Amino acid sequence: MSKAEYRPTTGGGCPMILIKRLCDTLSPLKRPDVRELKEALAAIGCTPELVAPYVSEPERLPYGRNVLYRSDEVEAIVVHLPARSETYIHDHGSSAGCALVVEGIMQNAMFQVDERGEAAYVAEFRMREGQTILAPKGQIHQMSNPGARRTVSLHLYSPPLSGAKTYKRAEQYVLDYVI
Numbered sequence: 001m002s003k004a005e006y007r008p009t010t011g012g013g014c015p016m017i018l019i020k021r022l023c024d025t026l027s028p029l030k031r032p033d034v035r036e037l038k039e040a041l042a043a044i045g046c047t048p049e050l051v052a053p054y055v056s057e058p059e060r061l062p063y064g065r066n067v068l069y070r071s072d073e074v075e076a077i078v079v080h081l082p083a084r085s086e087t088y089i090h091d092h093g094s095s096a097g098c099a100l101v102v103e104g105i106m107q108n109a110m111f112q113v114d115e116r117g118e119a120a121y122v123a124e125f126r127m128r129e130g131q132t133i134l135a136p137k138g139q140i141h142q143m144s145n146p147g148a149r150r151t152v153s154l155h156l157y158s159p160p161l162s163g164a165k166t167y168k169r170a171e172q173y174v175l176d177y178v179i
C-alpha cells in the first residue's frame with residue numbers, strides 16, 4: 001500500500017474537505033492515465049472556496065505551488081498564478097498530468113523541441129474556470145495568467161513529478177528581405 005502525504009496549511013471554514021476528497025478519490029488509483037486523471041479531477045469537485053485555504057504565494061518560482069497530496073502513484077498540487085505571471089516553459093519528466101482551472105483564466109501555450117533542443121511554439125489556448133487541461137507524457141507547455149486577478153488551478157500528476165525540465169524558447173527569425 002502506498003503512503004500518502006498530507007499538507008493541510010491552514011484552519012478556518014472546513015479546509016479538510018478538499019484533503020479528504022483528494023485522499024478518497026486518488027488513493028484507489030494505480031498508474032492512472034490522463035483520462036483517469038481527468039475523471040478524478042471531476043470527482044474531486046474542487047471549488048474556489050474549497051481550494052482557497054491552500055493557495056500559496058510565490059517563493060522561489062514565479063507562481064505559488066502547494067502539494068496537497070502525494071502517494072507513490074499520484075500527486076496533487078495547487079498552483080497560483082498571480083495576475084500577469086507565467087511559468088517557465090517546461091515538461092513533466094515521465095509524468096502525465098491533468099489540471100482544472102478553479103479560479104480565473106489560464107493561457108496554455110504548447111511547444112515542441114526543435115533541432116537545437118529549444119522550445120518551438122506550436123499553439124495556445126485560453127482556459128476558463130471549470131475547464132480541464134490534459135498533459136500527456138512528453139508535452140511541453142507554458143501556463144500564464146493574462147488577467148488582472150489571480151488564477152488558481154488544481155493539478156494531478158502520475159507518477160508524482162520528478163525530473164521535469166525547463167526549456168529556452170526558440171528564437172523566431174523574421175527576415176525583412178528574401179534574397
Ligand SMILES: [Fe+2]
Nearest residue numbers: 090091092141
Ligand atoms: Fe505543466
